[in-house]
Amino acid sequence: MRRLLPVPPLLGLVLGLAGWAPGFLLGAAPVLGFLLWDMAQSLRRGAFGLDAIAGLAMGAGLAMGQGLAACVVALMYAGGQFLEAHAQRRAGREMAALLARQPRTALRDGPDGLEEVPISALRPGDRLLVPRGAVLPVDAVLEDDLATLDESALSGEAMPVRHAAGDALLSGATNAGDAFRCRATTDAQASTFAGILRLVRAAQEARAPMARLADRWALGFLLFTLALAGLAWAASGSAERALAVLVVATPCPLILAVPVALMAGVSRCAALGLLVKSPAGVEALARIRVVVLDKTGTLTRGAPEVDPAADREALRLAAALDQGSTHPVAHALVAAARARGLALPVPAQFTETPGEGVAGLVDGVPARAGGAAFAGVPPPEVPPGAMAVSVSRAGAPLPALLLHDPLRPEAADTLAALRAQGVRRFVLASGDAPGPVAAVARALGLAEWHAAMDPAGKAALLPALRADGPVLMLGDGVNDAPALAAADLGVAVAARGAAAADAADAVLVAGGLRPLPGAMRAARRAVAIARQGVLVGIGLSALGMVAAALGWLTPVQGALIQEGIDVAVILNALRALNDGGTPTCRRSSASPSSTTTRTSP
Known part of the structure; x- marks a missing residue:
């Protein structure tokens, strides 16, 4: 719907300027209807945004016969909605391609031999054949003499684990050896893997939604606009002056500049190797002060x-x-x-x-x-x-x-680069045994570490850490998914589990850590440019509003001036496509800090 929103005002402007006056009404009315519906949905969620001023300007323009002004405002609003939808749709396509690798079927040994069935059709007692490289779809008991599983995505154990006949096998592990037969002990909904996904959904629902940068200015700017419009009307007795104030006040420097800058930030991060799913993720990345790190497959290679x-x-x-x-x-x-x-x-x-x-x-x-x-x-x-x-x-x-399981060669450089950008605290949280976790912490100079953590334990760490600022969770396995969902920003290493990538807000698509510092720098630059556009644009709008209140601008003139302001802030926002030459990670000359080990119970 948002992709098509600019079509009515564009068509309305063409028809209206061609001499058919109702064209302006037909151009602005659909956008106004969408805006009112969207505002109602936002209010139902307890949110309030600057879109209300655009709605007032369109509604007042139509009511007072100023169709051209209303149509111009409608086009500006629709353009902002289109840009935001475009950024989210682009990230969504990339994520769909990334997650398409997640298995959806299993090989069941039935009366007529092996048959491929949807995972949802599996029941306790079903006999399964798990081919080499396949993910175990449900919890099961091994029936063959031997199975070798890669359980790193579940427990953090980097080395393949050998199981004998009768051993319990957990869903989500990958068959690292020859094909084996097992008997299901749960269905898909009751499996270990499904339980972790339920933790993910609970974490996503519990996390407070992040307010858009534009909406943080909403109430104050709205009150100022209404006060000035009312004062202009009362002092002059002209409703047209009040409308001119509303048109000039339409917060397109916010509605347009912020999404353009953040969309440019999304594009820049993607070019560097970090796929951010939404513009809100760019805002979150710019504010990060605490980083929680998984070990196996994240700081280490995850393979022997x-x-x-x-x-x-x-x-x-x-x-x-x-x-x-x-x-x-x-x-x-x-x-x-x-x-x-x-x-x-x-x-x-x-x-x-x-x-x-x-x-x-x-x-x-x-x-x-x-x-x-x-x-x-x-x-x-x-x-x-x-x-x-x-x-x-x-x-x-x-x-x-x-x-x-060796450290990634870029791990130390990446942490040093993040420290240089203002990250205050690093915490290593792993499902692996204390010995390997302590060794990695010492090698990287990390003062805090927790070992033998299950998925719920990782997610439970995050609330206390927020005392030092917004938290980024960096992980790669199924056991990291709840923490990725609960963090202010979850970043998944794409080389491993699809569940982790699905729960995360951003994905390191190259499978390495090196893009992260550059992406953080690009995000901070994008947010700074967005704020700059807001301040400059609103400042220019305020001057225009005063001129309109004094009767120096008509509603149509005010709309055209606002368009000029929009062009200026959009061109400024596009600077976020270039992050000013982000340096690559270099080896820090500082020696690692002393470590204090902490293990979870």
Whole structure:
């Protein structure tokens, strides 16, 4: 509806200026009707905006036979509505494409064999086949001997988790191994994943809606306008002077300049790699003073990597064997060996024991890689947050290979850049174990951290943090979704769960953190330009209102002058498309601050 709103006043102006006087009425009346309906909806929600002045000007113009003035005001108002709708529609299209990857169906083992059914059709007791890479749609019990799941989106655990027959499996986990069969224990509505989504909806409903920048000026400007119009009418006895004041007062510097500047901010943020869903998100990003951070997949890569100090021969043997495996750890070992330039011979007599390891002949010598018992070696010492792959050659042990979830290379630079922009407080909140969380906090100089947090616990952190200013939540998994929805601004890393992207107000579409500081700078510039347009535009309008009150301007002249003011503030607002050369994140020369560890109960 808002996209088509400028059509009637444009058509009305053409018909009216061509000599058909009722054209002005036909152009302004539909816009006035829409405005009155929109005002009624806003008042029902307890909101009040400057649109009321535009409504008064249109209504008074039509009532007093000043159709041209009313039609010009209608066009200005409709233009502002079109610009806001355009910004929101653009962001909505991008989000629809991003979230289209979310699975909607499951493979159910029925009387006639496997059938693909909607997730809503699943019932407790249904037997399911979960292919490699698929998301478990409902809570279930494993029926096969082994399943390897990526549970990082749920718990923050970066390494794949192995489950045996009879283990309970949580919906929302991703199958990181071979296909397996399980039996559903819940339907889709009662699953763990659905419970998290209900938390998201509750958080969204509980969060107070953000007032538009323009609406914060509404009451004072409306009272000033009515007082001046009434004074002009009383002093002169001319209702036309009062109408001229209302026309000049139509707050198009607010109705137009603010959405244009914020829409430009949305475009600039998108160019930098942050997709903001609405102009209100740009306003929120500009005010952020506290940042809450998830760990796995947000500050870290969220996938296992081989320790750089790994023994080359052990890595060569393990990677040679793992060329025939599809396990995510095998992929990490092969990638690490190739990155080091190691030649990987094709193994002979290759075998893979699910959940245990791989074996075969490498260069004609028996070799094994996997668990310590499978490799036939003593269990190695494993640091917190890491996992080990034991390797043996002809029965003799080789140094174990350690895998860990490394920090994103841009994490430290990103936090330093956010600090430089005025973020006062950083809090690390993770579902992972205390050891890995503490290690990441120390590495990044974060004084506050919380470990072993469930989705509700993360969301419960936010109210107390608002004492230091508006809060941004940065996360990537299903377990972050309630906090993303409850924060003043939720920012999701797009590389992972669609539920997180759906709950968030903005998405880092490139999957990295580097765009965030530049987007925050662009948002602050856009809001500053919007405020500048408001102050300058309203100042010029006030001068015009005084001139109209003194009888120096007719309603039509006032409308044309207001159009000139609009053009000026719109051109100024478009400067937000260029953020003045946002610098890229650079390594901070400051040393990390000392850390004080805090863990949640």
